[in-house]
Amino acid sequence: MIPRVARSLRLSVLCAGTLAFAPAGHAQAAPPATPEGVWRGTSICQARPGICHDEIVVLHVAAAPDSAGVFLLTMNKVIAGQEEFMGTLRAHYDAATGVLSYADARGIWRFTLRGREMEGTGTVPPNLLIRRVAVTRDP
Numbered sequence: 625m626i627p628r629v630a631r632s633l634r635l636s637v638l639c640a641g642t643l644a645f646a647p648a649g650h651a652q653a654a655p656p657a658t659p660e661g662v663w664r665g666t667s668i669c670q671a672r673p674g675i676c677h678d679e680i681v682v683l684h685v686a687a688a689p690d691s692a693g694v695f696l697l698t699m700n701k702v703i704a705g706q707e708e709f710m711g712t713l714r715a716h717y718d719a720a721t722g723v724l725s726y727a728d729a730r731g732i733w734r735f736t737l738r739g740r741e742m743e744g745t746g747t748v749p750p751n752l753l754i755r756r757v758a759v760t761r762d763p
């Protein structure tokens with residue numbers, strides 16, 4: 625019985641030691657001060673069957689020259705290795721929450737930034753989810 629307890633104790637110490645030295649990569653990264661940059665990843669259609677297709681996407685985000693906290697979000701899809709323009713939105717960025725968002729009568733785009741990762745959704749009235757986007761900022 626004592627060897628079993630000793631083995632159990634060693635395993636507990638080993639597990640605790642492993643957790644103590646685990647990489648911090650699993651912690652949530654703070655939102656970046658700005659969403660500017662080129663972001664690449666996927667846009668997955670949620671409205672099946674029907675109105676959209678899964679796509680490889682490239683998002684270009686640049687500060688709007690005329691408004692603080694406003695960014696031009698150019699959304700492109702990749703077809704045969706080439707970017708194809710889909711549209712540009714004037715999105716607002718809240719650096720405290722890491723949320724980049726755009727809304728009008730046609731729908732809402734909402735992205736959450738964490739470090740070099742950005743995830744978002746596209747919805748259309750009356751709150752129908754049509755897209756899930758997951759992208760990573762280029763270095």
